[in-house]
Amino acid sequence: MRIVVNDIAASEGGAISILKSLYQYILEADDINEWFFLLSGMYIKETKNVHVLLFKKEKKSRIRRLMFDNVYGGKIINDLNPDVVFYLQNTLVKGVKAKQVMYMDQSIPFQNVYNFSFFDKEQRPYAVYQYLIGKLIKSACRNSDKIIVQTKWIRDAIAEKCNIKKEKIVIIPPEIIRVPFFSDENEFDKKCFFYPASGAYYKNHICISKAMDILENEGINDICVGVTIDKNNKLNNKIKFYGKMDHKDVMRHLKKSTLLFPSYIETYGLPLVEARMLETIILAADTSFSHELLDGYDNAYFFDPFIPESLSRLMKKIRLGEISKKKITNEIPIHINSWKLVVDSLEK
CATH class of the missing domain: 3.40.50.2000 (Glycogen Phosphorylase B;)
Known part of the structure; x- marks a missing residue:
């Protein structure tokens, strides 16, 4: 043919x-x-x-x-x-x-x-x-x-x-590439949050920045948020700008952090699936694609991507231990x- x-x-x-x-x-x-x-x-x-x-x-x-x-x-x-x-x-x-x-x-x-x-x-x-x-x-x-x-x-x-x-x-x-095995050095840290995404407008980094502003006003100043874009002076100055990362380093951060995913336009949303495979907590925009990819996953929580307060509330609950990481028994199918x-x- x-x-x-x-x-x-x-x-x-x-x-x-x-x-x-x-x-x-x-x-x-x-x-x-x-x-x-x-x-x-x-x-x-x-x-x-x-x-x-x-x-x-x-x-x-x-x-x-x-x-x-x-x-x-x-x-x-x-x-x-x-x-x-x-x-x-x-x-x-x-x-x-x-x-x-x-x-x-x-x-x-x-x-x-x-x-x-x-x-x-x-x-x-x-x-x-x-x-x-x-x-x-x-x-x-x-x-x-x-x-x-x-x-x-x-x-x-x-x-x-x-x-x-x-x-x-x-x-x-x-x-989906099978995720690598990581040792206990990558234990989950409730103060760490991570967002692997490009700097496209709809990736919605501004929502994370405003959520951090809200948390700081409430006296929560010890959280760490990392993103895979270059430094942007329009965003909260406590955000860690890692720039482009290789896949294995992204997986290491996902293993020990909570995934933030405020993007509201995606065809697929690969980080959602990868974080699910690592059994980490996911805070995702309340969209059709995120619900489809996270259906049945007990560590997924959803927020309005246009209301930063809805994200900050979930981040606060994780930081205070009110939301904890659940053990997952149903493995996601690998394509x-x-x-x-x-x-x-x-x-x-």
Whole structure:
């Protein structure tokens, strides 16, 4: 089978991680299908059944990207004679004759929690995604032959907002790396809190900062909150800014801390699952995705992400020992070979 993967938009962060994760699966488990990756850089190496076509100008120029998607990209893809085209980005290329499958991991156009403003400089990029690019993404969902998503909530949201049948949308959770074993040196500390997240606006670090202000006004000054962003002078000056951390260090902090998760827009929310696997206490925004991922987990507590007092109350209870860590007996299922399920879906 001949599969074309369109991922020209990928250049950093999570998008490259997804690309490399798929590529690693192909190296280890698929020497039958022939793969053609349309990329903006040599992020993967070619093999006997993996080929890379570079489109650097399309990545650098928005006009060239639009031209590729709407004018000449279809011919390029059709000339490869694919059986299926797999999109790791959230829009389709017009004029493609083969079946088209999307891997949808962009939740901003489908959430109902927050309306971003064009008039706020910090919110403007997200408003563009919500209202402008969101229209293109929804159109792509309606015109694709199949959509692969990670959670039930995003499947339901896409079906509703795009007026398409749920049967067209396949739920395949991402593969979760098994967490390492840690010794007693990582015992839980009720004064420690941790939030591994990027600095995106909707990650909502401001909620944590305001909750800390409230606790300090109440005389609670000995808590430690660590985040994985660079220093931000707009936030409480007692926050520890660790910057980017490797995965093992993130796991060490999660093991001994309470996870704070005030983000209100996520497709999946990986730290919630990882913290659950470590059986730590989780304080999560009261959202559809957090309830789905934490269903049945006794160490999960929810708060309104737009009311810092609701977070500070829970943090105070943990600090005072009114909320303690419960022993968990029901282990969360680990998603193994998720890419196998994706490839199987492409082959059908």
